[in-house]
Amino acid sequence: MDKFDVVVVGSGAFGASTAFHLAKAGRRVALVDQAALGSQTSPRAAGLTGQLRRTDVMMELARRSVEKIVHFTTETGLPIEYVQAGSLIIARTPEHAAGLSLAVENGRRFGLDVAMISPEAARDRMPILETDGIHAVSFTPTDLHLEPEQIALGYANAAASLGCSLLPNTRVTGIVVEGGRVNRVLTDHGELYAPAVVDAAGGWLRLVGQMAGVSLPVVPTRHQLLITEPMRAARPDMPTARVVDANAYVRPCRGGLMFGGYEQDPVTVDLAERGPEFRIDDLALDIAVLRRLITSVEGQFPLLKDAPVREHRGGLPTMTPDGFHLVGPAPGVSGLYIIGGCNVGGLSVSPALGEVLAGWITDGEAPALDMSVMSPARFTQGIPALELLERCRLQYANYYTGQPRGADS
Numbered sequence: 001m002d003k004f005d006v007v008v009v010g011s012g013a014f015g016a017s018t019a020f021h022l023a024k025a026g027r028r029v030a031l032v033d034q035a036a037l038g039s040q041t042s043p044r045a046a047g048l049t050g051q052l053r054r055t056d057v058m059m060e061l062a063r064r065s066v067e068k069i070v071h072f073t074t075e076t077g078l079p080i081e082y083v084q085a086g087s088l089i090i091a092r093t094p095e096h097a098a099g100l101s102l103a104v105e106n107g108r109r110f111g112l113d114v115a116m117i118s119p120e121a122a123r124d125r126m127p128i129l130e131t132d133g134i135h136a137v138s139f140t141p142t143d144l145h146l147e148p149e150q151i152a153l154g155y156a157n158a159a160a161s162l163g164c165s166l167l168p169n170t171r172v173t174g175i176v177v178e179g180g181r182v183n184r185v186l187t188d189h190g191e192l193y194a195p196a197v198v199d200a201a202g203g204w205l206r207l208v209g210q211m212a213g214v215s216l217p218v219v220p221t222r223h224q225l226l227i228t229e230p231m232r233a234a235r236p237d238m239p240t241a242r243v244v245d246a247n248a249y250v251r252p253c254r255g256g257l258m259f260g261g262y263e264q265d266p267v268t269v270d271l272a273e274r275g276p277e278f279r280i281d282d283l284a285l286d287i288a289v290l291r292r293l294i295t296s297v298e299g300q301f302p303l304l305k306d307a308p309v310r311e312h313r314g315g316l317p318t319m320t321p322d323g324f325h326l327v328g329p330a331p332g333v334s335g336l337y338i339i340g341g342c343n344v345g346g347l348s349v350s351p352a353l354g355e356v357l358a359g360w361i362t363d364g365e366a367p368a369l370d371m372s373v374m375s376p377a378r379f380t381q382g383i384p385a386l387e388l389l390e391r392c393r394l395q396y397a398n399y400y401t402g403q404p405r406g407a408d409s
Contacts, residue, residue, distance in 0.1 A: 004030045007185045007194040012042040013347040014339045015200030016155035017354025023162035025362045034171040038152030040280045041315030047148035049348040052107045061352045068351035076158035082146035087240040089138045096244040097136035114140045126238045175212040182335040198337045203316040205340035214330045217379045218341050219392035222267040224314035225260030228307040244400045246296040261293040262399040285314045317344045319392035331377040338376045
């Protein structure tokens with residue numbers, strides 16, 4: 001039996017970041033994944049950051065994460081590429097313009113570098129943007145975008161350089177709890193003893209939690225995006241743009257444009273029914289969803305209408321009923337920690353969230369930053385299955401319209 005201080009289950013952005021920060025703190029860590037490292041939903045993300053969020057704690061985590069990405073090489077010793085061109089949030093209705101103005105006021109009160117700008121000033125920064133029909137625009141200059149696979153793989157490799165054991169293609173089959181405390185993790189390659197286990201299993205978060213007797217209210221929900229063929233107008237230094245009422249985003253990517261968005265009736269997946277061999281590559285995609293969403297933003301981004309598609313990809317982020325992550329000790333099982341419920345914004349805050357959870361585990365006490373809104377214990381009363389599906393659907397379908405925010409990962 002191999003012995004560790006902490007076993008982290010899941011090597012996506014959340015798990016890899018947590019493993020790195022634990023290893024950095026001197027803990028003996030195993031990072032376990034049933035597939036190749038960082039190969040599931042994280043590399044299929046949009047790779048966006050957005051610091052204008054709906055609560056102070058989310059703005060703080062997003063701000064810290066941007067700083068950690070900017071200083072990633074200094075901290076890990078590994079290279080990273082990103083473009084810090086800022087981001088625009090575009091409101092096309094009076095209601096959303098008013099909400100955006102309030103969000104910007106809150107952001108500035110928090111200390112965030114964000115401002116309302118004119119549609120014409122937005123077009124100066126993003127020349128492909130047509131301003132007709134725009135009521136208001138915000139601009140956050142320090143937001144950035146990057147190729148998303150760099151986060152999970154970068155943190156996993158950095159963790160390995162600090163002594164973390166990387167265990168890809170290793171399926172967790174059970175978590176042994178003795179006397180109310182985790183004792184060891186069972187895998188198809190043997191047993192891993194550890195007094196602390198982190199469930200960072202992404203779409204499989206709920207299934208891994210169930211192994212320890214913990215119920216986690218998350219629903220894996222398909223999110224898709226496309227990348228067009230290169231086009232001369234798609235300058236790499238343009239900001240990301242989010243269109244509130246369309247629930248859609250656009251950014252430059254690989255010489256073309258990336259486009260993604262949130263449909264009203266998203267596909268959800270019960271991974272318990274899919275079996276242990278299911279991987280994100282097996283997820284059925286539907287580009288017609290994105291074509292319909294493109295129609296909704298043609299007035300502002302006419303280049304998207306007939307642009308040939310170079311890549312179409314999708315993953316399974318996990319939605320929670322209230323739109324907040326699940327981070328912290330699991331209720332009722334000592335030594336089990338949860339980091340999940342990414343709500344399509346996990347990659348963008350994973351640098352800071354992994355650091356916060358690692359500190360929580362090593363210090364043995366809650367961080368100074370108030371994380372109560374993300375407590376896994378807030379749903380201990382349970383939610384009926386149909387209600388859970390509907391509440392998570394609403395969180396996804398109203399991703400921008402619920403409140404202007406920039407959380408796409």
